[in-house]
Amino acid sequence: MDLNILIAIATMGGLGFIFAGALAIADKKLRVEENPLIGQINDVLPGANCGACGKAGCYDFAVNVVDGSMGPNGCPVGGQEVANDIAALLGIEAGTAVKIVARVLCRGGNIEAARKMVEYHGPQSCATMDLVSGGSKQCQYGCMGGGDCVDVCTFNAIHLNENGLPVVIDELCTGCGMCVKACPRGIIELHPADREVFVFCKSHDDPKTSKEVCDVACSGCGICARKSDGGVIMEDGLAVIQWENFDPDKIPFDKCKTSAICFLRDSLAKHTAEQAAIAAEITPEQNN
Amino acid sequence: MELILIFLSAALVNNFVLAYFLGICPFIGVSNKLSSAFPMGLATTFVMVLTAIVTWLIYHLILVPYHVEYLEYVSFILVVAALVQFVEMVIKKVSQPLYRALGIFLPLITTNCAILGLALFIVLKEYNFVESLFFGVGAGAGFTLAISIMAGIREELELANVPKPFRGAPITLIVAGLLALAFMGFAGMITV
Numbered sequence: 185m186d187l188n189i190l191i192a193i194a195t196m197g198g199l200g201f202i203f204a205g206a207l208a209i210a211d212k213k214l215r216v217e218e219n220p221l222i223g224q225i226n227d228v229l230p231g232a233n234c235g236a237c238g239k240a241g242c243y244d245f246a247v248n249v250v251d252g253s254m255g256p257n258g259c260p261v262g263g264q265e266v267a268n269d270i271a272a273l274l275g276i277e278a279g280t281a282v283k284i285v286a287r288v289l290c291r292g293g294n295i296e297a298a299r300k301m302v303e304y305h306g307p308q309s310c311a312t313m314d315l316v317s318g319g320s321k322q323c324q325y326g327c328m329g330g331g332d333c334v335d336v337c338t339f340n341a342i343h344l345n346e347n348g349l350p351v352v353i354d355e356l357c358t359g360c361g362m363c364v365k366a367c368p369r370g371i372i373e374l375h376p377a378d379r380e381v382f383v384f385c386k387s388h389d390d391p392k393t394s395k396e397v398c399d400v401a402c403s404g405c406g407i408c409a410r411k412s413d414g415g416v417i418m419e420d421g422l423a424v425i426q427w428e429n430f431d432p433d434k435i436p437f438d439k440c441k442t443s444a445i446c447f448l449r450d451s452l453a454k455h456t457a458e459q460a461a462i463a464a465e466i467t468p469e470q471n472n
Numbered sequence: 473m474e475l476i477l478i479f480l481s482a483a484l485v486n487n488f489v490l491a492y493f494l495g496i497c498p499f500i501g502v503s504n505k506l507s508s509a510f511p512m513g514l515a516t517t518f519v520m521v522l523t524a525i526v527t528w529l530i531y532h533l534i535l536v537p538y539h540v541e542y543l544e545y546v547s548f549i550l551v552v553a554a555l556v557q558f559v560e561m562v563i564k565k566v567s568q569p570l571y572r573a574l575g576i577f578l579p580l581i582t583t584n585c586a587i588l589g590l591a592l593f594i595v596l597k598e599y600n601f602v603e604s605l606f607f608g609v610g611a612g613a614g615f616t617l618a619i620s621i622m623a624g625i626r627e628e629l630e631l632a633n634v635p636k637p638f639r640g641a642p643i644t645l646i647v648a649g650l651l652a653l654a655f656m657g658f659a660g661m662i663t664v
Contacts, residue, residue, distance in 0.1 A: 188539075188540070191538050191539075191540055192540050192543055195534055195535070195538060195540055195543060195547070196543065196546060196547065196550070199530065199534075199547055199550055199551075200550060203550060203551070203554035206554070206558075207554060207557055207558065210558055210561055211561060214561040214562060214564075214565045216564050216565055216568075240572065244572070
């Protein structure tokens, strides 16, 4: 009996030893020499393998930085700190990394797009609303306020305000793009944090419908496009900014009747006292 | 003749993936592109053949003479793990892009039940050395065939208008089921 145990131990121990030896030899013979910088850079990266840089993972990004096809500031999650570390390892100037953040391109919250199509009483999830009725708002392009983007954000960088619209906190947003994927309407986009002007609407409705449905929809009048020298073009009744030609000074903001195109800083702060009163009336009703 | 039958049996009639449902993880995971699915099949075949050789030797030269056949599971897992490490080194040396394309699924061959299944089938069916070799090659060829067909179909599926709830994993599983049904047509042709 004891002998059996000894044989078993000797067998497994011997096999393990043989394989370990074989692998050790194979490792020596087949070792791939790689630039030690790749490993060092990989160590300073966040290691989340999120793919926000456009590469398959942090290791892949490090390889690209070392061979020079990407700059040290290419990691939007690590930001300036990581860019400086990488630059120090490479012995070059970091350059400034412009942070990429999520932007919610719809201003039609419960106040602005108050006219309801149906009374929605299902689960509070955009994915479900989109399948069933498109939520309670009449607009078929805008934010439904179900908060799927809030749920998927692992950084707590996005929340719904009292108007039922998602708000991104720039300081917490890493530009990972999870919310972009979660939004069934495609309202959220990633943009460099220094962009100030956006068309806060995705509606392709005709002018009459969009006016009926929402106070802040792009009616598709095209006045911004005509004045912008190619900075804004009209696509199927919706103004779309062409960032390479875009110059905010040429945009006649006061001519946009619905302020669909406006500065980011103004986009959430346009509720008049009157609208706030409407909101106060609507909110308890919705809770029933 | 017997050897050819063993090969065909492992590759088609008793296909590891589509008849025994072994090795489903890489079958679903790496089958989105033919360019990575086929090498994955080859890597798995390579591991399978080596496993067939090494486990046969270990079983018949060590485990049987010392009457410790009950160690077959543990020692076979050890063999598979060591071989996968080896294959990983070889692939990293030979082709970096392929190494990256296979990604996590390469080390996962370690836990691929098709490999362990192969080693255990060899013991169960009491094959001799040459027969196990053919069985290993056949099983590998069957796996490569299944994953390549799957990858080909999935590349075409990218262009198809699949209903939204079925996109991604669901339609893949349905396709896998249909493929398995198709391979059912071989059932019972060869009984080795």
